Amino acid sequence: MKTIIAEDFNLPHTLASGQIFRIIKHDNFFYILTNDEVFKAKQQGNKLYFDGVSRKFLTNFFRLDEDHAFTISRINKDAHMERAIAYCHGLRIIRQDPWECTISFLCSSASNIPKIQMNLFNLSKLFGKKLEYDGMAFYTFPQPGKINNIQKIRAAKTGFRAAYIKKVNSFLNEEAIARIVELPYPLAKQSLMRLPGIGEKIADCVSLFSLDHLQAFPVDTWIRKSMQELYLHGNPKEKEIATFAQDYFGELAGYAQQYLFHYMRMIGKEKK
DNA sequence: AGACAGGGGAGTG
DNA sequence: CACTCCCCTGTC
Numbered sequence: 001m002k003t004i005i006a007e008d009f010n011l012p013h014t015l016a017s018g019q020i021f022r023i024i025k026h027d028n029f030f031y032i033l034t035n036d037e038v039f040k041a042k043q044q045g046n047k048l049y050f051d052g053v054s055r056k057f058l059t060n061f062f063r064l065d066e067d068h069a070f071t072i073s074r075i076n077k078d079a080h081m082e083r084a085i086a087y088c089h090g091l092r093i094i095r096q097d098p099w100e101c102t103i104s105f106l107c108s109s110a111s112n113i114p115k116i117q118m119n120l121f122n123l124s125k126l127f128g129k130k131l132e133y134d135g136m137a138f139y140t141f142p143q144p145g146k147i148n149n150i151q152k153i154r155a156a157k158t159g160f161r162a163a164y165i166k167k168v169n170s171f172l173n174e175e176a177i178a179r180i181v182e183l184p185y186p187l188a189k190q191s192l193m194r195l196p197g198i199g200e201k202i203a204d205c206v207s208l209f210s211l212d213h214l215q216a217f218p219v220d221t222w223i224r225k226s227m228q229e230l231y232l233h234g235n236p237k238e239k240e241i242a243t244f245a246q247d248y249f250g251e252l253a254g255y256a257q258q259y260l261f262h263y264m265r266m267i268g269k270e271k272k
Numbered sequence: 273a274g275a276c277a278g279g280g281g282a283g284t285g
Numbered sequence: 286c287a288c289t290c291c292c293c294t295g296t297c
Contacts, residue, residue, distance in 0.1 A: 018279070109280035115294060116279085159292025164281085199281050220279040237286090261279085 004048045004055060008068035010090025011043040017262040019094050019209050021104055021117045022124065022141070033124070034061070035097040036140040038133045052133060063092045075249055075256040080230045084263035093258055094209060098177055100141045101210035102192070105202040106164050122156035123147060144172050164197025171195055185213040200238065208254040217245040217253040226264045
């Protein structure tokens with residue numbers, strides 16, 4: 001078992017904040033599936049125990065090389081953010097694979113986390129390759145081009161999203177993805193939005209979670225409600241919310257979004 | 273039991 | 286813009 005010291009990092013918050021979905025909790029470890037890898041991790045204090053990937057991979061994946069205190073200082077604009085930051089302390093934006101991220105958030109429209117999770121596990125089992133790890137069977141995420149059978153995509157319970165997934169699978173190959181990775185945020189977002197089933201929100205999720213565009217501010221129903229309640233009153237349009245967020249939170253707006261999102265959802269759950 | 277919403281998007285008027 | 290439908294699952 002390898003260990004790494006991770007300051008200002010919180011594994012459970014990071015994994016529970018709806019960025020990645022193929023996670024299994026087993027035996028005090030989180031088993032994390034991403035692209036064609038599986039690894040496990042657990043945290044005790046500032047110590048992170050892990051196995052299955054290199055130190056370099058883990059550091060990049062969880063942004064452990066980043067000055068997190070600086071990030072927090074940039075988004076800590078007011079009492080609302082102060083509370084969210086206190087609650088979510090150590091939440092990081094994961095650097096994930098753009099392809100898996102795109103398909104994940106295609107599955108997310110009008111859905112919820114458990115169902116997205118099920119869709120992705122199903123797609124992996126139907127189209128991916130089997131992996132043995134710790135005596136258990138896992139599946140890799142299918143590569144671009146492999147998710148090409150509409151019956152099987154439907155069998156993964158993806159519903160009306162099945163047609164989008166199949167089309168995006170045929171449009172995006174390694175080269176196309178590599179081109180998008182190189183683009184600055186506005187152009188990357190535009191190219192993503194040309195794909196069927198991808199609008200503003202999903203394009204922003206992919207930009208933020210897999211393209212290193214930390215200024216992207218995805219506006220979903222939770223964030224809409226939060227922003228309405230905390231900052232803008234009345235009935236702001238999506239564009240208004242996005243513009244406000246860019247101005248107010250600046251180039252790390254995506255981090256602010258993730259803290260607000262996770263905080264508001266967790267507080268909502270606690271009230272229930 | 274049946275209606276309804278749950279991290280959107282596209283097509284229509 | 287505002288409205289509706291898209292599929293499927295868990296919940297009340």
